[in-house]
Amino acid sequence: DTGVSQNPRHKITKRGQNVTFRCDPISEHNRLYWYRQTLGQGPEFLTYFQNEAQLEKSRLLSDRFSAERPKGSFSTLEIQRTEQGDSAMYLCASSEREGAMNEQFFGPGTRLTVL
C-alpha cells in the first residue's frame, strides 16, 4: 500500500499518561502535516515538516505536544500528561510539493480516547 499509514489506529489511555503516534507518509512526499479533528469540526492544523525540519507549529498547541521527523521520513507525535480534552482523531497528511498546488493526502488517523 503506497498511501499514508498511521499507527496505532486507536488508543485508549488514562488521564496523565503519555502517548505517541506514528505516521509514515507516501514515500516520495517530503512534506508532512499533523492535524487534530473533533466531532463536527474540520481538521485543525497542528504542525508541519519539510523533510526533517519543523517549519510551523500551531500557537494553539500546548507544550505538552511535540512532534519529530528525525530522518525526514516517518514522524511521531507525542502528547505528554494527556487530558480528557485531548480526545480526538489525530490525522497525518503528506504532500509532494509546497506552494499553491499543495494537495495533501491523509492517513486513516489515530483515534485517541483519554479516560
Place this chain on the structure above:
Amino acid sequence: QKEVEQNSGPLSVPEGAIASLNCTYSDRGSQSFFWYRQYSGKSPELIMSIYSNGDKEDGRFTAQLNKASQYVSLLIRDSQPSDSATYLCALKNTGGFKTIFGAGTRLFVKA
C-alpha cells in the same frame, strides 16, 4: 469571523439531482482551495483543487472559485447515495504552510 465558513447542513437531495455546496473565506490573499470528502469515521479524501477564478470540472464534480466574492463552491451532478458524506472546504493560507479547513457540510442523497 471564521476563516472558512460552511453551512453545516444536512443538505438533503434526491438521487440524480445536483448538490450544491458552498464555502466563504476571509483571507483575501488565499491562493489555493480544496474540497475534501469525509465519510463517517474515515479520514478526509481530496476530490478537487482549484487555484484560478472560474470553473474546474472533473467527472461529476465542478468546483467554482470567485476570489472577488471570496466564495468557493462544489457542484455534484447526478448525485448518488454513495456521495452521502461530509464535504470539507479548505484553503492554503498566505504567508505560511498550514491548510485551514471549514467545519464541513453534511450531504445526504436519498435513494
